[in-house]
Amino acid sequence: xxxxxxxxxxxxxxxxxxxxxxxxxxxxxxxxxxNWVRQAPGKGLEWVSSISSSSSYIYYADSVKGRxxxxxDNAKNSLYLQMNSLRAEDTAVYYCAREGGExxxxxxxxxxxxxxxxxx
Amino acid sequence: EIVLTQSPATLSLSPGERxxxxxxxxxxxxxxxxxxxxxxxxxxxxxxxDASNRATGIPARFSGSGSGTDFTLTISSLEPExxxxxxxxxxxxxxxxxxxxxxxx
Numbered sequence: 001x002x003x004x005x006x007x008x009x010x011x012x013x014x015x016x017x018x019x020x021x022x023x024x025x026x027x028x029x030x031x032x033x034x035n036w037v038r039q040a041p042g043k044g045l046e047w048v049s050s051i052s053s054s055s056s057y058i059y060y061a062d063s064v065k066g067r068x069x070x071x072x073d074n075a076k077n078s079l080y081l082q083m084n085s086l087r088a089e090d091t092a093v094y095y096c097a098r099e100g101g102e103x104x105x106x107x108x109x110x111x112x113x114x115x116x117x118x119x120x
Numbered sequence: 121e122i123v124l125t126q127s128p129a130t131l132s133l134s135p136g137e138r139x140x141x142x143x144x145x146x147x148x149x150x151x152x153x154x155x156x157x158x159x160x161x162x163x164x165x166x167x168x169x170d171a172s173n174r175a176t177g178i179p180a181r182f183s184g185s186g187s188g189t190d191f192t193l194t195i196s197s198l199e200p201e202x203x204x205x206x207x208x209x210x211x212x213x214x215x216x217x218x219x220x221x222x223x224x225x
Contacts, residue, residue: 035214037164045156045164045207047214061213095163105211106154108175110163 002026002109004096009114016086016118022079022096022111030054030074033099035107036081038092038116048094049081064090086118122146124208124217132225139195141220143208148188152211155184155193158219159204167206168193198222 008020022034036048049060049070058070069082079096093115097107123146133139143153151171156164166175168184171191181196195202203224208217 037214044219045158045209045216047209047216050214059213100166100169104169105152105214106166106169106209107156107164108166108169110165112163 002098004098004109004111006094006096006111006114009094009116011117011119012086013120014087014118017082017084018086018116020081020083020094020096020114020116024077024079024096024098027098027109029072029077032101033057033104034072034079035097035099036070036079037095037097037107037110038090039095039113040089040092043092046092050099051079083116086116088118090116091118092116122149122210122212122215124210124215126206126208126217126220128220129218130221130223132223133198134225135198135200137198139193139198139202139222141193141195141206141222143186143191143193143217145189145191145210149210149212151187153184153186153191154209155182156207156209157202157204158207164207195222 003025005023033052035050051070067085071080093113095113096111098109100108125144127142153171155168158164172184205219205221
């Protein structure tokens with residue numbers, strides 16, 4: 001069974017940093033591109049970042065470019081999101097999501113999310 | 121940047137009725153369009169990918185159609201568990217539409 005479990009969320013002050021993790025199991029992690037998607041309270045879904053299976057290709061939404069860094073450790077079946085210079089508008093539930101295949105774009109499995117709150 | 125516009129924002133229907141949800145792209149996305157369902161407090165669930173392919177385990181009452189800029193998600197006969205928010209998503213920058221809420225009338 002495919003499982004994605006996020007961790008690392010919490011309360012942080014504006015300008016602070018946080019590192020999210022996503023532990024993957026039940027599939028060959030090293031064969032899939034992975035993504036972070038967020039959802040502000042009461043709002044819609046916003047794609048944040050993606051990373052290819054071998055970390056060769058990395059993309060970011062304009063809203064987080066230069067502040068967030070996505071990475072992965074295939075030996076540990078883990079995905080990460082380093083978030084720096086956090087703003088109030090980064091407050092959201094952050095989901096880890098697997099892409100359906102190496103060259104696909106849709107997300108066939110999602111974690112349950114971890115809440116990040118940026119507030120003084 | 122390609123923008124996805126979903127309509128209507130809210131759809132009020134009764135169980136057993138047919139639901140028709142629209143997603144329009146600001147420029148062609150070919151058939152690279154996916155649909156998701158999200159219930160309160162839950163992660164989204166993939167329903168449809170490549171405009172018309174049902175994901176694993178999705179009931180046949182869900183169907184997708186369209187190509188280019190205009191897409192439709194149809195729920196042929198609403199079950200109680202289908203009342204939720206639905207999002208479309210396209211390939212370029214993985215952007216999502218703003219969502220359509222299907223609520224009980």
